[in-house]
Amino acid sequence: YSSSSSSSANTSKGVKVELRSSADAETTYSGRTDSYYNLLEASEDDGDSDANDGESSSSSSINSRIVTAVTPLIPPPLRFALKATGLAEDDYVPMRDLFTNPSVSFAYERGWRQGFAAAGFPGPDNEAEMVMDYFAPVAEGKETSTVVDMSCATGLFTRRLAKSNKYGRVLGCDYSDSMLQEARRRINADPELRERKVGQTRLDLVRLDVGNIPMREGSVDALHAGAAMHCWPDLDSALSEVYRVLKPGCRYFATTFLAQYFRGLQASENGQTGPDIQAFQYFASTEELKDMLVKAGFDEDKVSVEVWGTACVVLTAEK
Secondary structure: OOOOEEEEEEEOOEEEEEEEOOOOOOOEEEEEOOOOEEOOOOOOOOOOOOHHHHHHHHHHHHHHHHHHHHHHHOOHHHHHHHHHHOOOOOOOOHHHHHHHOHHHHHHHHHHHHHHHHHHOOOOHHHHHHHHHHHHHHHHOOEEEEEEEEEOOOOOHHHHHHHHOOOEEEEEEEEOOHHHHHHHHHHHHOOHHHHOOOOOOOEEEEEEOOHHHOOOOOOOEEEEEEOOOHHHOOOHHHHHHHHHHHEEEEEEEEEEEEOHHHHHHHHHHOOOOOOOOOOOOOOOOOHHHHHHHHHHHOOOHHHEEEEEEOOOEEEEEEEO
């Protein structure tokens, strides 16, 4: 991803990294090699603060975590009422923020993702093989190849892509801090990934917004988005960004759901729509999804959309 310079300070737990944007030399971002690089929020200058400021910040942080955990459980009509009183987050966007909840991050590989089999998803191992087979002609065996696992969640596919050692670098990217923390915990618990060896695929985690990917145009060899597109609030921006960062001739593989999978959830929303109401995007047909990819820039002849089972959609596209 784009950075013109970096500085690091060694610690016993990893390396703190500072990244400077090539587009704006005055803006810096930070992260850690044993956690993730935060390219969603610019770094703030460290300044002196008194004890009261520290206590206030700590209290505010605790309150923020409580509100973040509780907000997804509040029905939309009541959520709007609580916003007016200041008791619910004013900028909460279900489609974006549901997966920032630590409880959801904890549950993701402990039953949540396994439930996708009911829609026709073939399971992580089979899905990963499909992804790697599709990426093979453009990314496999190249020391400089970069594969992005977008909206990686807990790193379910990030880990599989990295452990294959077929690519130069794998980037697991997500908007959610709690998902990336869980992804790092799982990476650190895997003896094959905990310590990178010579010749092994480099694996990094990055916090970013898929609607504004901080990567150079034409810098990515392959991009995967597993069970993710229905969680993107601004699909036009996100898919345009996916197209932009791919190298010419390189590939996009994604899975998502048809709207019928969310029939019960839609009914609970009483016909109301919009990012403030919906937890997910509802795709009525494969034609709708194909049109979105073509609108983003992909050639219609190089886009494929298939349905597996009752509601699992597999999309492939080549730039």
